Amino acid sequence: MSKTIVVKIGTSSLTRLETGNLALSTIASLVETLTNLRQQGNRVILVSSGAVGVGCGRLCLTERPRNINIKQAIAAVGQGRLIRVYDDLFSNLGQPIAQILLTRRDLMDRNSYVNANNTFNALFELGVIPIVNENDTVATDELKFGDNDTLSALVASLVEADWLFLLTDVDKLYSADPRIVPSAVPIDLVNSDEFAQLEINVSEGGSGWGTGGMITKLRAAKIASSAGVTTVITNGKTPYNISKIIAGEAIGTKFTAQPKTENARKRWIANGLVSTGRIHLDDGAVNALCKQGKSLLAAGITTIEGNFSVSDAVDLINSQGEIIGKGIVNYSYDDLDLVKGQKSANISQILGYQTPETVIHRDNLVIFDN
Known part of the structure; x- marks a missing residue:
């Protein structure tokens, strides 16, 4: 063969x-x-x-x-x-x-x-x-x-x-x-x-x-x-x-x-893109991404690192400090820093303009097998 x-x-x-x-x-x-x-x-x-x-x-x-x-x-x-x-x-x-x-x-x-x-x-x-x-x-x-x-x-x-x-x-x-x-x-x-x-x-x-x-x-x-x-x-x-x-x-x-x-x-996201930041998640967000196949919302984000812009790749980090995935982000670092931990319904009011509902959509998200 x-x-x-x-x-x-x-x-x-x-x-x-x-x-x-x-x-x-x-x-x-x-x-x-x-x-x-x-x-x-x-x-x-x-x-x-x-x-x-x-x-x-x-x-x-x-x-x-x-x-x-x-x-x-x-x-x-x-x-x-x-x-x-x-x-x-x-x-x-x-x-x-x-x-x-x-x-x-x-x-x-x-x-x-x-x-x-x-x-x-x-x-x-x-x-x-x-x-x-x-x-x-x-x-x-x-x-x-x-x-x-x-x-x-x-x-x-x-x-x-x-x-x-x-x-x-x-x-x-x-x-x-x-x-x-x-x-x-x-x-x-x-x-x-x-x-x-x-x-x-x-x-x-x-x-x-x-x-x-x-x-x-x-x-x-x-x-x-x-x-x-x-x-x-x-x-x-x-x-x-x-x-x-x-x-x-x-x-x-x-x-x-x-x-x-x-x-x-998703192969391209996982292996072709260089991560320019890191998003740390709580256990609920990790479960939603890894077990339920959902998109990432701002409410599950605890801290962020890096200097990323909209459409950049970022690593996703669990509470143990392990990289669990990578995705293309819909927010810049500055905006995400303002809305991390917030419910989606409050984000547009905080930022003053209409924003995407998801921080990373599941179609732009790769979860790694650990």
Whole structure:
């Protein structure tokens, strides 16, 4: 049966740590693996880091710069070189590719989100493997979003993928960095209900040439698995293991998928939008949302945080401080701060103009499985 497979490879796997030069043997093995998967009838997307690392190598820089403008300029140098290498290798196997550069804004805007999905589906129909990267040269928040682990998870959610593979420089997830803590315990399987209890010691930093680290992969795994995508962390130096894992071999760390939602708009709200605030709810409101499927009213709101406007996304927090959902809000922070805890019938009088009855309508609301 045909599967939709997203594979993310990081800079640490694409390049040699000592020099930053491309690890061509690894890339060739990856290209062969993805081409074989495509020829078997699967829909395949590659999310590739490496533009900045390749740009550094092309410009003979010995370390990754910290200045964002320089970094974006270097990404422009490296992106052309990187896609040329991919095109040469894939062309040798007769496999067409396409380059797609995305920013977080492309996934936050509903029309752009839908258009991106349509483009991916059209490329699948044409037998093309899309190669995705952050549009580093224009994304001003590139380094906060641009770990590409998060990008790959959002792309996997967008296309309703069956699998997401996060290829990195270790063979699986450990209880701590095995390069630093020799006694670290390997973790083979994480069920969806075990994610919140997962206790590991990870650092923010990745390799000297990359921007990610294990913590970004855990965030990505959580996004993807909550969107119904089975996620695997495994070693990028052995990309041929992807086919073995799909066939059932226990390689790497597998995160089981939660049931997929059929509502595309709610997938977009849950995974495409960035929350700009937090709304804290009393127990009655939580029960109305989670058990009764109702919209959020002002009466159930205790406190609010952030600087949000009308139509922004906000997180919903229960009395234990847990995020229980996300939604698109009908009020700005300033207005909601005036009417929180009030009955709907009193709101228009307090604000002095006619207002929506609901703070978040149930059609614009996603409740998470905790």
